Amino acid sequence: xxxxxxxxxxxxxxxxxxxxxxxxxxxxxxxxxxxxxxxxxxxxxxxxxxxxxxxxxxxxxxxxxxxxxxxxxxxxxxxxxxxxxxxxxxxxxxxxxxxxxxxxxxxxxxxxxxxxxxxxxxxxxxxxxxxxxxxxxxxxxxxxxxxxxxxxxxxxxxxxxxxxxxxxxxxxxxxxxxxxxxxxxxxxxxxxxxxxxxxxxxxxxxxxxxxxxxxxxxxxxxxxxxxxxxxxxxxxxxxxxxxxxxxxxxxxxxxxxxxxxxxxxxxxxxxxxxxxxxxxxxxxxxxxxxxxxxxxxxxxxxxxxxxxxxxxxxxxxxxxxxxxxxxxxxxxxxxxxxxxxxxxxxxxxxxxxxxxxxxxxxxxxxxxxxxxxxxxxxxxxxxxxxxxxxxxxxxxxxxxxxxxxxxxxxxxxxxxxxxxxxxxxxxxxxxxxxxxxxxxxxxxxxxxxxxxxxxxxxxxxxxxxxxxxxxxxxx
Amino acid sequence: xxxxxxxxxxxxxxxxxxxxxxxxxxxxxxxxxxxxxxxxxxxxxxxxxxxxxxxxxxxxxxxxxxxxxxxxxxxxxxxxxxxxxxxxxxxxxxxxxxxxxxxxxxxxxxxxxxxxxxxxxxxxxxxxxxxxxxxxxxxxxxxxxxxxxxxxxxxxxxxxxxxxxxxxxxxxxxxxxxxxxxxxxxxxxxxxxxxxxxxxxxxxxxxxxxxxxxxxxxxxxxxxxxxxxxxxxxxxxxxxxxxxxxxxxxxxxxxxxxxxxxxxxxxxxxxxxxxxxxxxxxx
Numbered sequence: 001x002x003x004x005x006x007x008x009x010x011x012x013x014x015x016x017x018x019x020x021x022x023x024x025x026x027x028x029x030x031x032x033x034x035x036x037x038x039x040x041x042x043x044x045x046x047x048x049x050x051x052x053x054x055x056x057x058x059x060x061x062x063x064x065x066x067x068x069x070x071x072x073x074x075x076x077x078x079x080x081x082x083x084x085x086x087x088x089x090x091x092x093x094x095x096x097x098x099x100x101x102x103x104x105x106x107x108x109x110x111x112x113x114x115x116x117x118x119x120x121x122x123x124x125x126x127x128x129x130x131x132x133x134x135x136x137x138x139x140x141x142x143x144x145x146x147x148x149x150x151x152x153x154x155x156x157x158x159x160x161x162x163x164x165x166x167x168x169x170x171x172x173x174x175x176x177x178x179x180x181x182x183x184x185x186x187x188x189x190x191x192x193x194x195x196x197x198x199x200x201x202x203x204x205x206x207x208x209x210x211x212x213x214x215x216x217x218x219x220x221x222x223x224x225x226x227x228x229x230x231x232x233x234x235x236x237x238x239x240x241x242x243x244x245x246x247x248x249x250x251x252x253x254x255x256x257x258x259x260x261x262x263x264x265x266x267x268x269x270x271x272x273x274x275x276x277x278x279x280x281x282x283x284x285x286x287x288x289x290x291x292x293x294x295x296x297x298x299x300x301x302x303x304x305x306x307x308x309x310x311x312x313x314x315x316x317x318x319x320x321x322x323x324x325x326x327x328x329x330x331x332x333x334x335x336x337x338x339x340x341x342x343x344x345x346x347x348x349x350x351x352x353x354x355x356x357x358x359x360x361x362x363x364x365x366x367x368x369x370x371x372x373x374x375x376x377x378x379x380x381x382x383x384x385x386x387x388x389x390x391x392x393x394x395x396x397x398x399x400x401x402x403x404x405x406x407x408x409x410x411x412x413x414x415x416x417x418x419x420x421x422x423x424x425x426x427x428x429x430x431x432x433x434x435x436x437x438x439x440x441x442x443x444x445x446x447x448x449x450x451x452x453x454x455x456x457x458x459x460x461x462x463x464x465x466x467x468x469x470x471x472x473x474x475x
Numbered sequence: 476x477x478x479x480x481x482x483x484x485x486x487x488x489x490x491x492x493x494x495x496x497x498x499x500x501x502x503x504x505x506x507x508x509x510x511x512x513x514x515x516x517x518x519x520x521x522x523x524x525x526x527x528x529x530x531x532x533x534x535x536x537x538x539x540x541x542x543x544x545x546x547x548x549x550x551x552x553x554x555x556x557x558x559x560x561x562x563x564x565x566x567x568x569x570x571x572x573x574x575x576x577x578x579x580x581x582x583x584x585x586x587x588x589x590x591x592x593x594x595x596x597x598x599x600x601x602x603x604x605x606x607x608x609x610x611x612x613x614x615x616x617x618x619x620x621x622x623x624x625x626x627x628x629x630x631x632x633x634x635x636x637x638x639x640x641x642x643x644x645x646x647x648x649x650x651x652x653x654x655x656x657x658x659x660x661x662x663x664x665x666x667x668x669x670x671x672x673x674x675x676x677x678x679x680x681x682x683x684x685x686x687x688x689x690x691x692x693x694x695x696x697x698x699x700x701x702x703x704x705x706x707x708x709x710x711x712x713x714x715x716x717x718x719x720x721x722x723x724x725x726x727x728x729x730x731x732x733x734x735x736x737x738x739x740x741x742x743x744x745x746x747x748x749x750x751x752x753x754x755x756x757x758x
Contacts, residue, residue: 181696183512183519183559191698220561222696226498248698252710259703259710259729261736268699276518276693282747285518285543286693287740361732408697410715 016119019048021126026341030311033195033279036338037101042080045130049078051115052122059112060124065458066164068092070109070124077127086131090143093128094167094210095160095457097136097202100129102193103454104332136205142212146173151471154179154238156223156411159187160453161244161444163207164460165467166215172468175214177238179221181410182275187246189453191275192267194305196312197335200274224410229418229440239474240439240467243426244460247445248408252401253297257355262291262363266302266402273309291397293317295366297352298402299324304335306400307344315398318344323351323371323384347394349373349384355399365395407446415440425449433463441467476556477511480533485615488540489583490549491525497532499524499562505590506568506687506719509534510695512559513547520544521692521714523587524563534562537586537615543744550752564695565718568685572599573659577649578624579642579673580606581665585616587687588664593623595662601625605645611636643672655680662686663722667731674722686722688713690734705729 022038023029029036040048052074060070069088076085089096105111105125113121153169155162158180166176184190189203211217223229223245232238250265252258264272269288272278276286294310296303299322310318320339322329325348329336340346352366370390377383412420419427419436426435426442433441443459445451481493499509508523526535540546551557568591576595580588585606596602604624608614609632621627628645629637638645642665650658661684663673670686677684690702690713697715704713707724711717 181561182694183561191694220559221498222561222564225563225696226502248696250698250700252700252703254710259705259733261733265700268693268701271693271699277516280516281740282744284516285744287737287744289737289740360735361729362736410696 014119015047015051018051018120018123018126019044021123026343029196030308030342033312035199036196039133040126040130042082042134045077045082045127046080048123049074049127052078053115055114059114060109060122063109063112064092065108065454066092066461068109068128073131074122074124074127077131082131082134086135087141089128089131092461093457094164095206096128097132097206098160098189098198099454099457100125100127100132101198101202102452104452106333108454133202136202140209140212142209143171145171145213148175149173149471151175151239151474152177152237153240153242153467153471154232154236155242155244156229157181157187157244157246157446158185158207158217159244159246159444159456160189161246161456161460162187162242163210164457165242165244165443165464166460167210167213168461168464169467170210170213170215172464174468174471175216177216177218179223180217180219181222183219184275185217185219187244191271192302192305193453194270194274194309196308197305222410224414229411229415229437233439239471240441242433242460242463242467243411243435243440243442243446244444244456245408245411245446246456247405247450249406249424250401251404251406253352253403255352255354257357257363258401260355260357260363260399261361262289262357262397263355263399263401266296266298266306266400267405269306269400270302270309273313279313288313289398290315291363293319293396294398294400295319295321295347295352295394295396296400296402297321298404299329299331300402300404301331301335303400303402304331304339304344306402308339308342310398310400311342311344319347319394319396320344321347321350321352321366321368321394323349324381325349325373328373328381350394351384351386352394352399353391356393363397363399365393366399368392368394405445405450407449411446423449430459431462432466433459434466439470476558477560478556479551479553482551482553485537486613488549489613489615490538490540492536492538492548492551493528493533494536494557494560495532496534496560496562499560500527500529500532500534503527503534503563504567505570505594506587507563507565508695508718509536509560509562510564510692511536511548511557511561513544513551514558517547517558518544519559519693519695521564521689521695523687523689523718524590525586526590537583539583542741543748546745546748547752561695564714566716568594568662568719570594570598575601575603575653575658577603577605577646577658577661579646579661579663579665580604580620581642581663581669582608582613584663584665584669584687585614585620588662589616589619589623591662592620596623596625600659603649604628605630605642605649607631607640607642607645609633641672642669643676646673647676650677650680650682655682658682660685667727667734670722671727674725674727678723684722685719686725687718688720688725688730689718690730691737704733
């Protein structure tokens with residue numbers, strides 16, 4: 001292997017493990033909403049960057065959904081040129097402070113890192129975050145913007161996909177307007193991912209930087225309601241549209257008692273806390289009620305976020321109730337680790353069949369069934385099979401349903417000629433983002449079903465490229 | 476920011492505001508609502524659009540001061556602005572010529588009933604309006620409802636104005652007097668106990684009844700499910716599937732329990748606001 005030979009030639013001492021991420025102590029952090037991971041220092045960043053062996057064939061880059069020149073920026077970090085490093089990252093990634101925090105690097109760039117074959121991979125995510133935070137702490141230089149093209153593009157939804165698409169198009173000289181249904185832009189970055197994992201100030205700073213390159217953001221603008229996609233195209237003066245409305249429809253279990261008080265969808269629970277800042281009630285108006293024992297149904301990142309949020313709100317016990325086993329947990333490894341450190345408990349191979357409430361309609365417990373793992377299902381994971389007669393009662397006075405989200409139907413339902421799947425997802429070509437409607441592109445969770453921030457960003461980037469080609473031909 | 480262009484005090488606790496909102500006014504239809512937020516730390520609350528003026532680009536909101544946010548809203552003056560206003564949300568009322576319909580508005584529910592009543596009359600229906608309130612002081616829009624209806628009946632609980640009694644008393648008399656087969660539909664909007672009473676009554680006679688629900692909401696766009704309600708055994712979202720539903724199918728017990736879940740917090744917020752705002756508490 002070339003890269004190994006090169007590393008050998010330099011006779012560099014190999015540091016087998018990633019430099020650990022400085023973090024708030026678990027006992028202290030479950031009493032606050034401040035960010036858990038506090039970030040590398042300059043010295044640690046340089047030392048970690050020097051672990052990179054600068055492979056000739058960088059697999060890490062192929063593992064990145066937005067094709068960041070990973071060895072390129074890491075080399076600059078190792079030389080202490082942080083300004084250069086962030087410039088390289090931003091050529092491909094408009095939201096590095098966010099991706100550095102929430103990307104599942106262990107399944108992407110870091111999974112295929114050559115260092116990771118024998119040792120721990122280079123901490124690519126932590127280095128990306130370091131560069132972004134270094135820039136945000138000082139003066140951010142806006143990227144170069146091309147001459148105005150004269151075309152107008154509307155982006156529906158200001159989540160990670162919409163923001164990426166908008167950033168790319170603005171840089172290419174398009175006049176971009178983002179329509180956001182809520183009162184602040186950011187989508188899931190604002191309402192879904194908790195403050196302790198992704199500070200909202202970081203999100204808003206990244207968005208402010210987009211505004212500096214001319215992106216206009218209209219909040220409180222529910223597309224499908226105040227205007228349809230057709231109206232934006234015909235009367236609204238837009239030449240193309242990107243739909244990135246995400247997975248904004250919460251799924252429920254459809255079990256008896258699920259509408260009891262104290263049963264929240266994860267979307268409701270997290271929106272109250274993150275977007276509406278219920279943890280600051282009564283200084284902020286929106287309340288959230290938390291019981292003594294919280295049961296979170298599901299095993300993904302949203303479930304981990306909910307369980308960890310519940311602890312911070314003062315729950316005595318916070319449980320993840322998951323119908324498969326630990327091995328199948330779909331959450332990011334680091335999130336599961338953090339949850340365990342903080343004292344979240346796990347009931348594996350368990351799922352409720354009924355929620356029991358008191359005379360005020362407030363949940364008190366759940367009737368659950370135990371499961372065993374059977375044959376692998378379509379997702380490739382072994383499917384859970386209920387064990388007959390295994391019913392038992394689990395106390396829970398707050399239940400958070402985090403079993404997934406579907407596409408929000410407002411745009412698909414009101415757009416003529418837009419092909420959707422049975423589940424309501426918009427049908428779009430994954431290579432181009434093109435939908436069945438001319439000039440209308442879509443990507444992210446509304447197309448694929450609930451996935452990750454970075455995949456939505458990748459889809460936004462692809463669509464921006466297609467929109468650029470489409471409008472260039474229209475000239 | 477949406478500017479308040481006019482404010483009227485309809486009763487000591489019911490206020491009217493005409494708000495600049497051209498994009499909402501352009502598209503909204505009877506039965507739809509908006510979500511508003513007064514300030515940075517504010518909560519999002521839904522309010523039905525009581526009227527709209529497409530030409531002037533305004534919508535009219537009518538609200539009763541029942542909690543911190545509505546109390547705060549009621550203190551805003553003409554020329555002030557509402558920080559966030561999103562809409563029009565929800566599914567519009569189904570309006571067509573049904574024949575003879577009864578439109579019942581109880582308390583502040585007269586406001587959301589009004590634009591639907593007007594639309595039903597414009598669609599060719601014979602519209603029998605019934606409005607009522609606890610007392611004379613709380614009654615508003617008699618004139619507008621008279622104009623929007625073919626005939627109008629009024630009640631007050633204490634008899635301080637018009638007929639003493641409940642709107643459901645008049646509803647019963649009309650259904651019996653005209654014959655249940657001659658009433659195509661009843662629309663009833665108001666406090667939950669009033670809508671429940673109307674539905675119980677019309678169910679006995681088998682007269683279809685539509686009600687508009689005011690459950691708790693956060694986003695109002697189908698994202699959170701806070702407003703969910705059981706209708707005909709199925710979970711529905713008031714914000715996108717409603718706010719109007721077949722009243723005979725609605726699980727009123729569940730609705731009442733879910734509406735009361737944050738009562739203590741609502742009271743605490745109100746007390747804190749009254750102590751801070753120098754408004755001397757309620758009224």
